[in-house]
Amino acid sequence: MNANRLRTALTMLGIIIGITSVVMMLAVGESAKKFISKELEILGSNLLIISPGANRTQGVRARTGTAPSLSFEDAAALNELPSLNGAAAALQGFFQITSGSDNSNNSVLGVTPEMFKVRNWKIETGSYFSDSDIRAAAKTVIIGKKVADQFFYKADPLGQFLRIDNVPFQVTGVLQGEGRSFDGGDIGDLVLVPITAARANLIRSPFPRNVHYVIAQGKSDKAMKDAETDIKEMLRDRHRIKAEQEDDFRLENLASIAEAGAKISTGLAALLGAIGAISLVVGGIGIMNIMLVSVTERTREIGIRMAIGAKPRDVLLQFLTEAVVICLVGGMIGVLLASAGAAAITSTGKIEVEIGMQAIIIACAFSSFVGIFFGFYPARRASRLLPVDCLRYE
DSSP: OOTTHHHHHHHHHHHHHHHHHHHHHHHHHHHHHHHHHHHHHHHOTTEEEEEEOOOEETTEEOOTTOSOOOBHHHHHHHTTOTTEEEEEEEEEEEEEEEETTEEEEEEEEEEOTHHHHHHTOOEEEEOOOOHHHHHHTOOEEEEOHHHHHHHSTTSOOTTOEEEETTEEEEEEEEEOOOOBOTTSOBGGGOEEEEHHHHHHHTOOOSOTTBOSEEEEEESOSTTHHHHHHHHHHHHHHHTTOOTTSOOSEEEEEHHHHHHHHHHHHHHHHHHHHHHHHHHHHHHHHHHHHHHHHHHHHTHHHHHHHHHTTOOHHHHHHHHHHHHHHHHHHHHHHHHHHHHHHHHHHHHTTSOOOOOOHHHHHHHHHHHHHHHHHHHHHHHHHHHTSOHHHHHTOO
């Protein structure tokens, strides 16, 4: 191997490419799963989004949300369902927010205290809304970290005032963390006010008891279907919908969306890993060819070894060891290249890719298997050569 370095390096190349591909794809697939889990944790686990249905005009369905079919009372009733951890109503509007000379246009949510539990929102500083804030329609506001940095950079926002649609609201809390919400927004950009204060001061409607949507949280992944059934049955009963009539609301399961995303990422990683495995097979075939050439070139060497006492199993072990060493060294180089690739992807800040110990173990085991599988035939052929034939081979 040392005497034929170029040939050895070229033999390793297929293994290096294959192992790099397999390890990278395994790492990307695992990172995608972690990313989805993290996003789902930010959204809140086991979430169900209930939105109003659509009006019909002359048989034509209008856009979703045009029928005022959900109310505060619906959310309160859903809280009593045994299959749910809770349900929270929300109002949403888009308003100009000002503080001093700074201003921006932001989405503002009117929420209840249950929303923080359902959405898994944590307060970094300050306090949550209380039931008394809801009853009094208190003009208080909880903001995300980005909003706090924008309006109160390097200053304590607690106790300060934000004017929302020219109505003053006092900051009583700052949310923890950042990340995408199910509506496409960022948690750091959230502006939350008590739902009653939103109705009284910001989002006026001819239907004062109606809400824009309700978010419910199921008790477990396995019970989500039961939760969906319970919600539909309760809302149909409360809204007096007959059996032949359609629902006047829509129900979406965020967990199923995340699960579909996880399946897609797993399938994609498996497909790309299979492509990498094909590279390994091609590399293995290259090893077999080179080993066969090596056996032919070293026929006299094999004959001399057997003449002075080497047994067939010694020759078999020698050539098999060479094949395994080539694959293991190639596998190690492949792991190093994959680690460098993962570090390069992580440095972009788009997604964090980590090479786990499991991927390294799989890579080493697979490369050893390739060496044994594709190196066995040439090694076996070498061990079956007759010493007399080997010694007179030109």
